[in-house]
Structure formats: structure tokens, C-alpha cells
Amino acid sequence: MFRFKLALLCILLCSLTSCKAEYKGVKADGYIITSEEDGVSQKWQNYLYNQLQKRANNKAKVIKSTGVNPKIPAGFKEVHIEIAKDLKNDYCVENNAAKINLRMHDEKTAVWMIYQLIETIGQQDHNFSSLDLPPSIIEFSDQCTNFDFSYRDVHLAPNLDVDYATIIGTNTVDDDWGIWAHNLHKVVKLNEATRAKINGVPTDEQYCFSSDDLYNQLKAYINDNYGSGNKKPFRFMIAPNDNDLVCTCEKCTEAGNDNRNATPAVINLINKLSLDFPKHFFYTLAYRTTQKPPDTELLDNSGVFISTIDVPKGIEITGNKKFAVLKGIVLDWKKKTNNLYLWDYISNFDDYLTPLPILTGFKKQFPDFKKIGIKGLFLNGSGYDYSPFDDVKTYCAAAIMMNGGLNADSLSARFFEKMYPVSHKLLTKYYSGLEQKINETGKAYALYGSFKSATRNYLSTESFITFYNALTKIVGSTSGEENEKLQKLLTALSFTRLQVAYSLGYSSGGAFVIDQDQVKLNADIDVYLNQLRNFNKYKDLGNFKENDGKLGDYILGWQNLAKYPAKRNLLVQGKLQFLSIPDEDYTDLSTLNDGVSGFSSSYHYGWMLVSQDDLHLKILSNNLSEVRKLSIRFLNEPHSGIYAPTMVQIIVAGKIVKSLSPKLDPNDGKIYQVKENLTFEKGTKDFEIKIIRNAKGKRTLACDEILLTK
Template sequence: MWRFNYFFIFLLFPIFCFSQSTYSLKSDVYLITSANDSKSKEWANYTYNQFEQQSLEKNIIYSTSVENASYKDAKKNNGIYLVLDPNLAYDYCIEKTSTKISLKVKNEKTSKWIINQLLAVLSKTDHRFSSHNLLPAIIDFKTDCINFDFSYREPHFYYNLQKNNAAILNTNNVETDWGLWGHNLHKIITKKPPTLYAEVNHKRLPQQFCFSSVSLYQQTLNYIVNNYGNGKKVTYRFMIMPNDNKLVCTCKHCLSLGNTTSNATPAVTYFIKKLAERFPNHHFFTSAYLTTKTPPKEKLTKNIGVMISTIELPKGIALNEQQTPSRNFIKQVNAWKEKTENIYLWDYAANFDDYLTPIPVLYALQEQLRFFKKFAIKGVFLNANGYDYASFDDLKTFISAALMLNTEVNIDNLIKAFFQKEYPENHALLTNYYLSLEKNFKAKRKKYPLYGGIREILNTYLDATAFTQFYKDLEKIIPKTTGNEKEKLKKLFTALSYTRLQIGYALEDKPLGFLIKNNTQTTIKPRTKQWLASLKAYKNYPELKNYKEADGALPVYCEAWETNLLNTPYKNFLINTKIELLSEADESFKTTRLLNNGILGFASDYHQGWYINSIGNMVLKFTTLTLQQAKTIKLRFLMHEKHKFYPPKKIELYIDDVLKESKLKENLIIENGVAIYTINLNFSGTENVKLKFIQKELGKSSIACDEIQIF
């Protein structure tokens, strides 16, 4: 049976000052009292310690143990009290009268959060309290009873993962709230009998599990018992997902449960139900993904839920029920709602190919969270930069956490309050730039790419001119800034130096570019080395090691700049010659400029300088009338098996429409992930050249060429 725990915080108000339904919480002294049960005393001690830590003056905070004249006088006054009631119908309630404000909360987590909210509000009027480690309050203590819009709230930014921040923000955290997360079931397995694995076409395959396996169940059970107990003291969540592939076990037992060659839901559900029955105080989640996309036939128990991905929904714009992706999403949610009330979303708030370039996600996030709320979604895991630093990471964590509590918060006001609090010396610069990012992007009504390079970024959410001015302004103010704010801005500037390099790379020889073109030769502008030197300060920040989710190591990126672009002038007789595409083009590659812009691509990143063709054989043609002295063609192709980039299996070279050369893959040289073909040829007396790149016969393979160099 639930036990009622009451704890009261009495704050003394000799005079109450009302102004537009709010008033000052300032008092001469503050008395903290609690009921006699252990839980209440524990929370009273916590609150007393919090007030003491924030207090700049002695003898203004009292607890029940302080039996003196001030305490006795304090008891005669009305004030504020808080009640902790696990059976409260709301997450918190505020009741205000002319002499008293009453706070009731449902759980200890919200108790800690609301105390921080109280101290943040109090410090604004009572300057005897410091607010140096408090974020701005998002509630105003008006009379109301509130349920948070989502019960599970995780903004998966770096800032949220730092110690104590989840408690301050009232958010969740994969490191503390989950005993098992993602596709990590394999990590808890120690014994590996053959029957542990899926039977596919009468063979046991270690790439997938058999979810009717007795060994798999027993090992999972032991892992939970040994590491997380039965859940009576602390409740944890466990994600039970098949490995990330489309293999399904079709052993005799799994087939009897209902498995098919493409649907693992029956066996996975059987497995989860056994765990949920064994651990009624823990919560277990499946996923609507690949082989478990189909809901089970039976109703699930109260401690079982599902995680649904929103990856098919456009990001950066408001959702409505008329959009095809939205209709499909609603249909999926409704199908699962028939089986469980516990529907969590795996949502997104980042460009996973560029963490460091500022991306405006907050306005659209508010719109989309409102949309999700309409369909009674219980929880949101907002996937972002996670364990890596991102520009404005702290701001986005704060605002997205507030939005998950209340989708109707005023974003602009909170942005201003956050920068005023966290960056007091330079809040105006930061506020103006970030708000302009959000407002300008919203006006475009475009979705942003979840995986996009700098050219897509410049076409959607980033204004190169505005960013460059902000970058310059930031560089100027950092030397004048002091303390922790200076350190935070130095880290931000380091990250933004990546963006400055990217803009320079994309804009080539334009005013904001990095390049100087002189007929058939290119060199770099001197300031490019300054941007790179600024980025290399990433070495000072352990969390600033990657610029994207996968294969984004900054040391590799910096080395590519130094190796490919900074060392020597680059010559290519083809730079000013038009290259005609005779075959079909991919959507983002209608022009062939990347093939002779004088800039080599980065082997570590297919967004960086590569002209991509995924449709079929690629055919190019260009005049040789200005190339009469040339003797050599050099072609570079990206090799990246993970993303299915391969060099052509064959290259045909035609001069004046006559086949002259046919190069096979055996003729290439491979250097650091780049395949290089070199063709020696006399261009004297010729009129044109046609190149035909014949693609490998592999499913969804692509050709990526960065430069056709002629010299």
C-alpha cells in the first residue's frame, strides 16, 4: 500500500506584494518544517541544504530543529508549504491565497525540481540568495494543478547528460533511467549455447536472437536481478530489441508463437511479457522497428510499452493530419494504442552529419510536440548530439526540457532569460543571433535534413553572411569577457570555426570562400589557416572531438584540410571549362561544378566535395580546344563500403566520339580511401572528350568523384 509522505516548507511573509496575479516571495526569514516520517525529514533536510547553499547571508533559514525565538515567532505566520503525495492526481498543484501559497507534488523528482524553481524565482527578489547555479524558472506559481505534457522527457543533448542537470531540468537520462537501452541485449549475454540464436532456414545465426530461448530469458533475468533488483525501491526501464537487422527466428517454438519470416513481434512479445510478469515494478519496452513494427495481437500489461520512431516525419516544420507521413504516423500510433498506453517516441533534433553548425530546432519542436500531445504520447526521447558537444547545446537542452513539461511555454522569453542568466556579459549578441536563426528558418517553411552537408545546410537553415558576422563579433568579444562565460564562449567559438571552414569550402572563391582562383590554378586565402588553427583548439575540450554522429573525428577533418588543400597550389587545366552531363543526374547534383572547381574532396566525408551519382552509368563530355597542351587525366573516386560508394568497375574514354581507352578496376591506385585512375593521353588536335563511368552491379551502389584533373 502507498504510504502518504508530507513535507512542508513554510516561508514567512510579513508583507505580500501583489502585481498582476503574482507577488514577491521575499521574506525576512525562511522556515522549513516537515512531518515526522523519515521521507519527509529527508526532503526537509534536502531543502534546508539547498536554501543554505544558495544563501549569501546567515540566520535567515530555519528548520524544525532550530527551537529559538525566531522559530517560535515564525510559527505564527502564514507562508508556503509543500506536500509530497504519491496519490496526487497531478504532477504538481499550486494554491495561492492572500496569506499562503501551497505546493503539492506527486514524486520526489518533481520535489527537487520545484525547489530549484522556487529558489530561482526567490533569488530575483531576495538578493540574499545566489542564483549562480540555477537556471531560469519556467513556472510562475499561479494557482493551478498541472500534469506535465509528457511523463518521460529526455532531450538527448550533451548538457542533459552532465551530472545533476537532469534533476535541475526535471528530465530523464538513458544513463540513469534505463537498465538496458537500444540494440544492446548482446552486451549482457555471457553464455552462448546454439539455441540462444535465431534459426533461419534451419541454421542458427549469431546475428540474431531466438526470443523463445530459455537461456536468453534466464540470462536477461539474472542481469536485471543482479544489477537493478526487483524494482520495489527504484524502478528502471528496459529496452528489449532484436539486433539491428531483418533476421527472424523461425524455430519450432517461435513459429508456434506466431513468428513469420518477416515478423518477430510474437516471440519478442512473449519474451517481454515473461519479464514484465517477473518484474512488475520495472517497465519493459519493445520497438516499432523493422521486424517488430507490427503490433502484437494481445493487449499488453501496464508495465509494457513501445518506442516508435518519428524518422519518417519531416523535421523543422509544423505537422498536420493531412500530410501523408503524418497520416501514416497516426495510423501506426493508433494501432499500438490498442495494445498499450505506454507509447514513447524516438524523435530527432539535430543534423547528425553536422553537430557544430548552429541549427534552429526549437520553434519546430514546439509545434511537433503539440502535435504528439494530441495523440496521448506518454514519452519522448529526443535524439540529438548525445555525448558530443554541439553549438548552443545548453540552450537547446533547457528549452526542449521546458517544452516537454509544457508545450505552451514562451520560447522567445526563455531564450532571452537563459542567455541573460548564463551569458550575462554578452547575452544580447547571443540572443539576437539565435532568435534570428529560428525566425528566419520558420519563415522559409522548409524541413531540415537529418543527414545533410554544408550545401544542404546553406539551402535550408543557415545564412552564411549572418553567421560570418556573428563569428567575427564573437571573436572580438571573447578577449573582453571574464570568468566561466569566457570559457564557454571560447568553446563555442572553437566549434563554430568548423562552420566557418565549411562555409569557406562551399563558397569556394566567392567573398566568404577560402579559395583564390587564377585561371587554371588555385591557392587559399591566408585567413583559412586562422580558421583551422581556431578549430584545433578542440584539443582543450574532451567533449569536442567529433563534428558528426559517425566517422566525424575532428583530427581527421583537420588533417584533410592540411593534406588536400593547404599545402601547395593546385593546378587543373579544366577549371574554366564546362563539363556537360549526358546521363541522368541525382536530385542534388544537377550541375557538374564539383568535378572541376579546383577543390579536392575529403575521403572521410562524402558530403565534402564529392559529385555523387547513384542512378546508373555516368557520362560526361567537355571540349578539349583549350586543353591542347595537356597530357594526363587524373580521376579520383571515393571508396566507402559502409555508405556503398565504390569506384567504377570500368571507365571508357572517347576522343571525338572514338573509344581510345578502357580502364578496369585493376588499373586503379588506392590511397587513403580514394581510388585514383591516371590516363596518359595526347590532347593535341582533338575537339572533345567523353568519359563513361560504368557502375558496379551492386544494390544501391553509388559513384562519387571529386575532381577531373587535367594537366
């Protein structure tokens, strides 16, 4: 009797407070697909119906109905589609036992929502296949929701598949843009009228943005290739070439240009195009000569992308001084436009293949971006080049840009579990461990960082070796698409395994051994190299970094170490001291006497960089009397601001005894070296080497080994 009264009381309380259970289920005996009676809604009704039909084992479980008040078979659930351009939210869901009502503001959201529903149905009803779809990120409970960012682009290889980007609801450079970044040269013919004039002198390196010919060329290009935008609106980036040149011709000066500010002429052009094509969208970059906002306001269909390159990555930025600078730039532009977007960064552009955890840090910075009025994000990553875990990072970053309240660890675990059914526990444990580690250290990851910076900030070499070995074993127990993805991952991570071995040097797990006074490779190196050579099987796995980073060249560097083993360095037991000022990240002098040559394919691998001063060293050794030869190698990579030195001086007892000019290595066009016979008088305990930097460019010097041999 007591239980009956208690139940009755609960029913009464619910009726008085109008409470109801939150309904999330989508499973039913079948589905009848309906829509509003307009062409666009019916288009997506048909799309959902066709997709469910293709994925159903029993086709009779999916019915399409037209008209008002359709007859619903017993046990079936109605799914009603409506595209409502007057909807104040991105989407609304109403769900009860009999019907799911889906209202979307636009077609892009509609197709995303359809795949969210299909994946959820597939999880709850095995009559429908959804194994190819990433996990749904929403629950089908009653809600009206806005995405946190309206523009969402993850510039990693998976998102460049337009079909996949459609499924996860992201934008893509290839599908959404008619002109992207600094690419006017692809659509504009340079001529006398379009060239910038710098102090009256024409240059091919920059455009005159007040040029009528430039305007007419752009207008014709848009008309011919993208039309009015009525069928599909496109975006166009109108930005100067990536340099500091500004046109100061009469028209540009009249617009407001000066020697350092090109914004006035650029925005004038953007506003003209925005008027001509009100359905399209036009943007510039707040970068270099266009960082300062204009005096005039931008039109509603135009906006600006602002670079976050100076803001630390992967850490909390609330209160950070560099974020405060960015915030100031954003707020200045906000006075001229509400269409504010960030060009953010999620890769180490000097090392695409060493795993990089980005999700925890991105989530930390997410609220700060939103608070200052940012509407969209372009997350610049490895782009068309493969990087390990780019699939999970693409999925999670896309989801977080929609809903910043989602948990990154939960998202990644669900993704691995579905897309890697055999190996998901291994992958989840390792990747979540990386995210946890970078969160604990609180150190920003570098956008152009060395392998050493990765091990300092988040990458445990011991944990990586354990993971790599486990991955090697588990690959054989997988099949199909999972096996293919793991084989590719293992191939890419073999690069990192080689980097680990290189960093460990002569220690356990390292790459090198001393054999008969020669530096030779550990036998395991061949195993890793053979796995890495499989990169040729994959069209997007040819580079390990943004510029000049072909994997074939990297492998050749290892082959040369095996083919031309260095002699044991007599300085291994010696001591080196700085007499000059070292760079902050290059204070470890063991790089210069460990007997290991640097790789010409990257200045990060085995090179000491010196940019503050000429390199001046004191060398102390008890076996200088045994020395007969001196060899020193230097990297020459002008596009990175690295130049071979002009002179190497050998100083004994305060006197310059030799002045040597580095010569180009005939076997490697990026290496300069000095080779010289050198002897010391008996009893000499020390000498000095002074390396004079080149006067060009940034004057950075890269030296890998001071080799003294018998």
C-alpha cells in the same frame, strides 16, 4: 468623495464575486521550511533547507521547523513540502503572502520543483545565490498542473549530466535505463540456445526471443544489478539487433513469428519480464522487424517506442502524408498499450557542428504528437558529442516537453541572458535569427544533410561570418565560466567557418586562390584551423558527425590541401553536360571542374554523388589541345554505401579510346583515383567520360574532380 465611492464599489464587487489577486511573489524577509509528517516529505524538506542554507549569505534567513502549526517569525514565509502519491496532478502550488504550499506527486518532480523555487527566490532576493541554475519556467501562482509528457529525454551532452537533468526535470539514458536501444549484446551471452535460427540455420546476428536461456540471463542481470525496483524503478529496452533477421525456430514460429515479423516472440518475453518485475518498466522498439503490433496486449508496466525517422523535421506536419503513416502505426499500437513513446530526432547526424535550429519546428509538431496519445519523447541528438547551442536547446526542449504553451524565443532569450551575462545579446540575436529563418523557409532540416542543405534551408553564410567575427571579438571581454563556454563554442564554430570558406570557393571569403597555376589556400584558413585545433582541450569535442567523423581527420584534409596544392584545372573554363540522370541534390556540375579536392572524411564535402545511373558526361572546351594529363578521384566508403567505380571510359567521337581501372591512393585508404596521360588531336572540341559504378551495395558513386592539366 467620488474616488472613495469608486474604491468602495470595487471592494464590494470583489467580495460578492469571491475574487482575489493572483499571488506570484516568493520574496520574504526569511523562510521557514516545513513538511508533512512522513519520511519522504521530510526528506525533501531537509533537501530544500540544506540547499537554501548553502546559497544564503545570511544563514539566519532559513529555518527548518517540525511539527504542526510552527511559529512563523515576523516577515518570514512558510514553504511547506508534501509528496502526495495520491495527487491527481504532477504538482500543485498554493501561494499567498504568508505561505507557499508545494504538493508533488513523486520525488523526481519534488527535486525539480525545489530548484524552480530556489532559482525564483534567487532572482527576487539577492541574499540567495542561484547563478548556477537555469531560469525557472513556472510562476508560483495557485495552480494544479500536469506535464504534457511524462517521459522527457533530450539526448544532448548537457542532459547527460545526471545532476543537471535532475534540475531541469528530464530523463537520461545513463540514469534511467538498465538496457537501452539495440544493446542486448552488452548483457546477454550468445550461445547455441540464444542464437536465432533463420530457416533452421543458427546465426550470431540475431537472438531467439523465445529462448529460455535468454530469458534467464535477462532475469538474472536485472536481479543482480537493479533488484526488484522497490527502491528505484528502472527501464529496460528489449529490442532485436538492428537488422531484418527474424528467428523462425519452432518456439518462435509457434509464438507467431514469420520471416519478417519478430514482434510476437519479443512481446511474449517482455510480458514475462513485466510479470517478474512489476516495479520496473519494459519497452520494445516499433522498428524494422518489430514495427507491427502484437495480437496480445502489453502489461501496464510495458510499452513501445516508435521512431519518427520518416517524418519531416522542423516543419508543420498536420496533414502531412508521412505523419499520417506514423499516426497509423501509433494508433495500431494504441490498441495494445497506452504507454506510447516517440523516438524523435533533433540533430544533423552528418554535421554536429554547424548550428541547427530545432525549437520552432519541435513546438510545431508537439501538438500533433500529443493528440495521438504519445506519453513520452526521446529526442535523439548528438549525445555525448558537443554541438553548438546544445545548452540552450536542452533547456528549452525540456521546458517545452513539460509545457507546450511556453514560448521558445522567450525561453532562449532568458537562458542566454542569465547564463551568458556579457554576450547574451549577440547569442540571442543570432540563434533566434536561425529559428526565424527556418520558420520562414518552411523547409525540413535533414537528419543526414550536407552543408549545402543547411545554407539552402536556414543558414546565411553572410550572417554566420558576421556572427563568427563578433564572437571572436567578444570572447576577450568575458571571464570565468562564460569565457570557457564561448571559447568552446568558437572552437566548434571554426569548423563551420571552414565549411563556409570551402563553399565560397574562390569568391570573397572563400578558401581558395589561384597562384601560379596552382590552387592554394587563403591565408585566413590557418586562423580558423588553429582555432579548431583547440578541440583537443575538450573531451566531448572530438567528432563532427555520428560515424567516422574525427575532427583530427578533417583537419588533416585541410593540411593536405595546403601541402599538395592541385594544379589549375583546364576545365575551369570548359562546359560539362550530363548524358546520364543526375541525383536530385547533385545537379551542379561545377563540383567536378572547380579545381577543389573533396574531403575523404565526409562524402558531403566536395563530392558529387550518383546513385541513379552510371555517370556519363560530355565535356566541351576550346583548350583540349593543351591537355596532357587526366586525373579523377573517387571516395570509397562502404559503410555509407559508397564504392569506387569499376571502370572509367574515355570516349572521343563515339569511340572508347581508353578504359581505366581506379587504383587505391597510397596516401589515403578511402580514395581511389585514375591518373593517365591524355592528349587530343588539334581541333577536338569535346569528349565524353563514362564512369561505371560498382555492382556492390547501394552502388552509389562519389566523384570530386575531373582534372585536366598540362
